[in-house]
């Protein structure tokens with residue numbers, strides 16, 4: 001597996017070199033460039049990147065603030081980057097979201113390259129051209145659809161990533177398995193051995209969906225399978241759960257809803273629980289939290305006229321959409337995840 005092509009507002013590739021270093025050197029050759037990287041990861045790139053080209057950010061979600069975004073734009077201007085320059089984001093999804101938005105807006109858009117270093121970044125955040133930062137009012141409220149010039153995936157990065165972060169990232173791969181590519185569901189049973197193939201197949205799923213619906217007018221919504229409840233749980237838990245952990249719970253709920261509304265077989269719903277539990281991902285949440293979660297889901301953007309609208313499954317690899325009343329949601333919540 002050398003590369004996967006992605007067609008969007010412009011075409012690009014996701015490459016899978018055995019090491020990101022030579023590919024990075026080829027990409028920056030004869031160009032001025034800047035590398036945006038969170039401080040904790042910067043020690044891992046010292047031997048490759050000229051320190052005068054580095055822009056260090058804080059770690060995690062805090063780097064996606066308006067202040068951090070503004071200060072990076074100022075630094076790029078001081079470094080003299082012009083329209084032919086390249087911006088490289090090296091880090092997890094927070095970093096590639098930030099670097100992409102910086103690239104989308106600096107001088108009205110310059111080329112950028114994503115080098116994701118987490119599973120979540122590799123299978124999800126760095127693919128698809130959604131870039132953005134957070135506002136005080138909420139996550140990802142400022143952003144742009146702006147595809148990278150290339151995404152460089154080197155799974156050696158993952159050797160330093162915590163087991164918890166790897167498993168949380170795999171929840172998104174499992175999602176790709178249920179909505180489109182069931183082979184992933186077999187491979188995750190031995191994920192340590194199959195990690196590169198799982199990542200490549202998940203990238204293939206996302207690339208295919210994005211090519212058909214870059215700006216999320218309809219099909220791209222299927223990537224939100226499990227996310228409506230997942231986002232609500234993430235927020236309700238005060239972000240103590242990783243995104244992928246919350247999505248894991250959300251998928252079990254979406255599966256139960258699928259049984260009720262889209263004719264999914266009970267055995268496929270049960271398969272969700274088996275696979276996610278085997279990955280040590282959570283599949284339950286507080287039984288008394290439903291009212292608060294319902295309010296959070298209602299304030300989410302996927303609200304239909306006659307109730308809340310969800311991505312559901314008709315069968316393995318076949319998605320559907322369904323609108324559900326509060327009563328039905330409560331029933332499915334208690335049956336599937338509210339323990």
Ligand SMILES: NC(=O)c1ccc[n+]([C@@H]2O[C@H](COP(=O)([O-])OP(=O)(O)OC[C@H]3O[C@@H](n4cnc5c(N)ncnc54)[C@H](O)[C@@H]3O)[C@@H](O)[C@H]2O)c1
Nearest residue numbers: 060061092093094095117118120121124125130157160161
């Ligand atoms: N644009 C999209 O389509 C999209 C999709 C999904 C998620 N996202 C965004 O992605 C972000 C979540 O991504 P994430 O889970 O990668 O979070 P993250 O970028 O915050 O990284 C998680 C943690 O892992 C550390 N880390 C990164 N790489 C490491 C490595 N190789 N070894 C050791 N530690 C490492 C980071 O320093 C950080 O502390 C969120 O901001 C979310 O909004 C975007």
